[in-house]
Amino acid sequence: MSKERARRRAEREAEQARQAALRAERQARLARRRRLLERVTAPAAALLPRRPVRIAGQRGIIARRRRTQNGVVAVLFLIVQVIAWLLWSSWAARLGALLLSLLLVPVLVTVVFDRRS
Known part of the structure; x- marks a missing residue:
């Protein structure tokens, strides 16, 4: 043992x-x-x-919705820019598309995502 x-x-x-x-x-x-x-x-x-x-990042359904909307706007803006660069070879047209997009994005965001109405 x-x-x-x-x-x-x-x-x-x-x-x-x-x-x-x-x-x-x-x-x-x-x-x-x-x-x-x-x-x-x-x-x-x-x-x-x-x-x-x-x-600290914002949490909750409103913050999540806002992040999603901002992401959609950014992706659409990039798609418009890529299409403009592919369609037009003129630098003036490309620059015009960029400036027009920069001016129209806030307007479209206000019209489409405005919750006050």
């Missing part, structure tokens, strides 16, 4: 030694990574604030 206990104890100790070696290796790897990151970010540390400034 004592031989069996001794064998199990030896197995437990071997497993604990293996786990300790794995932990030590992991900690060494983490320390190397921290040192490397510190060397890379140290020159910029003087320029950046200590704690990152978090800007």
Whole structure:
């Protein structure tokens, strides 16, 4: 019986030694990574604030709807610009399409997405 206990104890100790070696290796790897990151970010540390400034995004159904609408407007604006660039080779026509789009986007957004009416 004592031989069996001794064998199990030896197995437990071997497993604990293996786990300790794995932990030590992991900690060494983490320390190397921290040192490397510190060397890379140290020159910029003087320029950046200590704690990152978090800007909380708006949440909720109205904010989600507004983000979706802005995305649709941006994609449509880009599609119009790409079509203008593909159709016309004249720089004046392309510039005119850009200026006209920039002037008409706020009007169309107001007409289509206005919730006051």
